[in-house]
Amino acid sequence: MNNFQHRFLVLLLACVGLSVFAYKVWFLGFPLLPGQTSAFWKVEAHVDFEAQSGPAKIRLQTLDRVPGFVVTDEHYIGGRFGLHTVTRSGNAEAVWSRRKASGKQDIFYYATLRPERNWSWTPSSEPPRLFDPGFSPAELTAADALLSKAGMESADLETFVPLLMKALLHPGSDPNATYLLRDAHSRLEAVNMAVRVLSLAGIPAQSVHGIDLVTTSAAEVRHWLEIHDGTQWRMFDVARDRFATPRDFVPWWRGDAPLLAASGVKNPEVRLSVVKDTMAAMGDVSERLSATGSPLLEYSLLGLPVRAQAMYHMLLLIPVGALLLVFLRNVVGFSTFGTFMPVLIALSFRETELVWGLTLFSLVIILGLAVRLYLEHLKLLLVPRLASVLIVVVLLMAGISIVSYKLGMPRGISVTLFPMVILSMTIERISVIWDELGPWNAIRQALGTMGVAVLTYVVMINDLVGHLVFVFPELFLVLLALTLLLGRYTGYRLMDLVRFRAFLDR
Amino acid sequence: MRNPFARLTRAGVVGMNLRNADYVLPNNPRERYPLVDDKFITKELAVAAGLNVPELYGVVRAPHEVRDVPHMLEGHDAFVVKPARGSGGNGILVVSDRLGTRFRKPDDSLVAMDEIFFHVSNILSGMYSLGGMPDKALIEYCVRFDPVFDEIAYQGVPDIRIIVYKGVPVMAMLRLPTRESDGKANLHQGAMGCGVDIVSGVTTTAVWKNRTVEQHPDTLKPVAGVAIPGWTELLRQASLGYDVTGLGYLGVDFVLDRDRGPLMLELNARPGLAIQIANLSGLRPRLDCVDAAIENLHDVEERVAYAMRAFGS
Numbered sequence: 001m002n003n004f005q006h007r008f009l010v011l012l013l014a015c016v017g018l019s020v021f022a023y024k025v026w027f028l029g030f031p032l033l034p035g036q037t038s039a040f041w042k043v044e045a046h047v048d049f050e051a052q053s054g055p056a057k058i059r060l061q062t063l064d065r066v067p068g069f070v071v072t073d074e075h076y077i078g079g080r081f082g083l084h085t086v087t088r089s090g091n092a093e094a095v096w097s098r099r100k101a102s103g104k105q106d107i108f109y110y111a112t113l114r115p116e117r118n119w120s121w122t123p124s125s126e127p128p129r130l131f132d133p134g135f136s137p138a139e140l141t142a143a144d145a146l147l148s149k150a151g152m153e154s155a156d157l158e159t160f161v162p163l164l165m166k167a168l169l170h171p172g173s174d175p176n177a178t179y180l181l182r183d184a185h186s187r188l189e190a191v192n193m194a195v196r197v198l199s200l201a202g203i204p205a206q207s208v209h210g211i212d213l214v215t216t217s218a219a220e221v222r223h224w225l226e227i228h229d230g231t232q233w234r235m236f237d238v239a240r241d242r243f244a245t246p247r248d249f250v251p252w253w254r255g256d257a258p259l260l261a262a263s264g265v266k267n268p269e270v271r272l273s274v275v276k277d278t279m280a281a282m283g284d285v286s287e288r289l290s291a292t293g294s295p296l297l298e299y300s301l302l303g304l305p306v307r308a309q310a311m312y313h314m315l316l317l318i319p320v321g322a323l324l325l326v327f328l329r330n331v332v333g334f335s336t337f338g339t340f341m342p343v344l345i346a347l348s349f350r351e352t353e354l355v356w357g358l359t360l361f362s363l364v365i366i367l368g369l370a371v372r373l374y375l376e377h378l379k380l381l382l383v384p385r386l387a388s389v390l391i392v393v394v395l396l397m398a399g400i401s402i403v404s405y406k407l408g409m410p411r412g413i414s415v416t417l418f419p420m421v422i423l424s425m426t427i428e429r430i431s432v433i434w435d436e437l438g439p440w441n442a443i444r445q446a447l448g449t450m451g452v453a454v455l456t457y458v459v460m461i462n463d464l465v466g467h468l469v470f471v472f473p474e475l476f477l478v479l480l481a482l483t484l485l486l487g488r489y490t491g492y493r494l495m496d497l498v499r500f501r502a503f504l505d506r
Numbered sequence: 507m508r509n510p511f512a513r514l515t516r517a518g519v520v521g522m523n524l525r526n527a528d529y530v531l532p533n534n535p536r537e538r539y540p541l542v543d544d545k546f547i548t549k550e551l552a553v554a555a556g557l558n559v560p561e562l563y564g565v566v567r568a569p570h571e572v573r574d575v576p577h578m579l580e581g582h583d584a585f586v587v588k589p590a591r592g593s594g595g596n597g598i599l600v601v602s603d604r605l606g607t608r609f610r611k612p613d614d615s616l617v618a619m620d621e622i623f624f625h626v627s628n629i630l631s632g633m634y635s636l637g638g639m640p641d642k643a644l645i646e647y648c649v650r651f652d653p654v655f656d657e658i659a660y661q662g663v664p665d666i667r668i669i670v671y672k673g674v675p676v677m678a679m680l681r682l683p684t685r686e687s688d689g690k691a692n693l694h695q696g697a698m699g700c701g702v703d704i705v706s707g708v709t710t711t712a713v714w715k716n717r718t719v720e721q722h723p724d725t726l727k728p729v730a731g732v733a734i735p736g737w738t739e740l741l742r743q744a745s746l747g748y749d750v751t752g753l754g755y756l757g758v759d760f761v762l763d764r765d766r767g768p769l770m771l772e773l774n775a776r777p778g779l780a781i782q783i784a785n786l787s788g789l790r791p792r793l794d795c796v797d798a799a800i801e802n803l804h805d806v807e808e809r810v811a812y813a814m815r816a817f818g819s
Contacts, residue, residue, distance in 0.1 A: 501716065503513065
């Protein structure tokens with residue numbers, strides 16, 4: 001009876017999951033492969049502020065004409081604020097205003113970017129114009145000094161601009177730059193000062209601000225300069241300090257306006273996020289679905305806000321890791337610490353990249369274990385012992401971060417993203433096994449855990465896997481069926497061959 | 507037979523998955539685990555059922571009872587202090603003799619009463635119990651080993667592990683400490699396992715660190731052909747372990763005392779699979795036999811008689 005139930009359940013789950021999956025693929029034309037479609041990007045600007053029960057006005061730069069992209073589905077969500085959009089000096093702006101507002105307020109701006117096919121970055125065709133930088137006499141002297149210093153040390157535009165930018169972005173080293181930027185509070189203002197100084201030198205320039213299309217959810221504003229070298233416009237990447245051709249870069253606005261200008265409110269903040277969207281890639285699919293009012297789209301992960309989607313992209317990989325873990329433990333016979341420790345470790349590898357993560361992890365564990373084995377001498381009780389290990393782990397991480405940063409390895413900072421509790425628990429587990437079954441067993445299990453974590457990581461970062469679980473969550477029913485099936489696997493494990501080799505030698 | 511898995515199947519080897527799914531899960535109800543996890547409870551039940559166990563001199567349940575320890579020790583020169591929920595032989599203090607106000611350990615070092623108090627306090631605070639739970643300290647008779655194993659044991663406690671399935675003893679092994687296992691009798695800590703013939707109680711094949719061996723690595727004496735005294739009684743006691751706990755798949759551990767005969771030390775609800783390697787035969791055929799015959803076996807005597815009929819090697 002039990003067996004029948006088990007089989008029936010497995011079959012049912014697999015059938016339901018696969019039928020929904022097949023229906024979506026064959027009849028609705030959902031893309032099966034991640035690379036099958038051109039990518040679409042959903043961009044979101046989230047403004048939050050506290051209104052002070054007076055007139056409030058919020059001015060946000062919005063996307064206008066983005067070269068290489070079609071901007072569609074723009075939404076301005078401002079609650080009870082009035083909205084009008086204007087175009088000022090070539091930038092599109094949205095202005096939300098209200099006579100009397102109070103309390104915490106949120107305003108959203110959404111847009112979808114659809115890349116044009118076979119498009120590559122082409123320089124702007126505007127004729128170069130010089131404008132008067134409008135320096136005061138003192139500023140003029142400082143800017144002149146800055147220019148002549150950079151001019152002396154450089155040979156051509158290729159070397160001149162980086163030198164000038166270095167002086168302006170790290171003004172501590174140069175008194176002239178320090179004076180010019182005495183009122184600047186952001187990189188944006190430093191970049192715009194560079195435009196004015198270049199203008200003074202007779203080089204037409206213009207600042208461009210935008211975001212990189214990457215797969216992380218939170219996006220940072222990146223700055224570029226458009227500089228005319230006498231024959232054509234060239235792009236200068238401020239962050240990398242060199243001339244380059246932008247790739248995956250979306251110009252958001254140009255010139256010296258800030259991204260967000262607010263009056264009459266407290267703590268205005270804007271957060272940009274961008275998410276790669278495969279649903280939008282199925283434009284015609286969604287069109288057809290919405291026309292027929294199908295709930296498949298309405299009630300799917302793709303209907304969630306962009307930030308939540310980015311989180312689910314990661315969360316949905318955990319069940320995949322869990323199934324793999326079941327397989328590796330019960331069919332192959334790896335021994336690991338704890339049941340899902342390897343999956344959690346694999347998740348933290350996603351933050352740091354594999355080799356670096358493994359190095360850090362091993363380092364922290366070895367050091368922590370050394371401390372733990374020393375604490376063994378002090379005969380502490382269990383809970384204080386765990387707490388001491390946790391404290392030591394935190395200190396170790398801080399130490400590793402500081403040392404690696406001083407050595408010029410910024411990657412070391414990412415150790416702080418490791419779940420510390422996982423590390424402490426791992427160390428505690430290793431030491432308990434060390435005490436009970438001896439060091440050989442402890443090391444074997446530690447290696448097993450790491451091995452499983454690496455394998456899990458490799459599967460979890462696979463693009464195809466990520467795409468399938470996100471677009472076809474019904475496949476989790478199939479995953480569940482497989483897990484239930486493995487739950488009744490009573491055959492040998494691969495490692496049993498090693499364990500019982502005495503029977504094979506005869 | 508090319509396929510190694512088929513060879514294991516033919517030898518009737520039970521793997522970890524099969525043990526958990528078909529034997530431990532259906533036959534060992536979770537709510538009975540506490541009966542074997544806590545040695546104090548196990549001991550009480552065993553005594554009630556007529557099993558021989560090391561005599562209990564006293565039990566310390568709470569810190570204020572520590573001052574009763576000298577009273578418990580009156581008239582006993584040798585004793586053992588151990589945690590009720592310890593594991594892997596940790597936290598066991600053995601005292602072999604009394605010298606005035608102090609006590610002598612087997613390695614001839616001396617301990618004072620204060621140190622014994624301290625050890626008991628550590629046990630109570632959960633230092634040796636799994637998960638760090640508060641624990642009880644047991645003070646009991648110190649086993650004086652039967653000289654029968656003197657030639658093939660090295661510093662430590664040789665013990666006998668019997669697997670009992672639904673009350674029928676199906677397989678047994680003798681575990682001999684070696685220099686490498688540091689006096690512990692766990693095979694994965696480097697102890698040696700010898701298969702024991704269920705019918706006669708004579709040791710047969712032996713395994714050490716996953717290899718079949720003929721001699722004890724430290725004493726270099728052959729380990730096969732040693733007869734365990736009082737074997738039938740041992741099987742009877744092992745079979746009683748099932749009646750005591752109601753666990754259908756059980757490992758029972760005995761030591762042999764020179765005066766009191768076999769004493770049951772502890773019960774295990776998840777006995778390991780290494781016993782198959784020590785005996786060089788799989789458990790599967792024997793477990794299947796028991797499943798087929800259990801209907802007609804009503805009491806301990808019948809179950810032991812069946813085992814001695816069916817499992818001769």
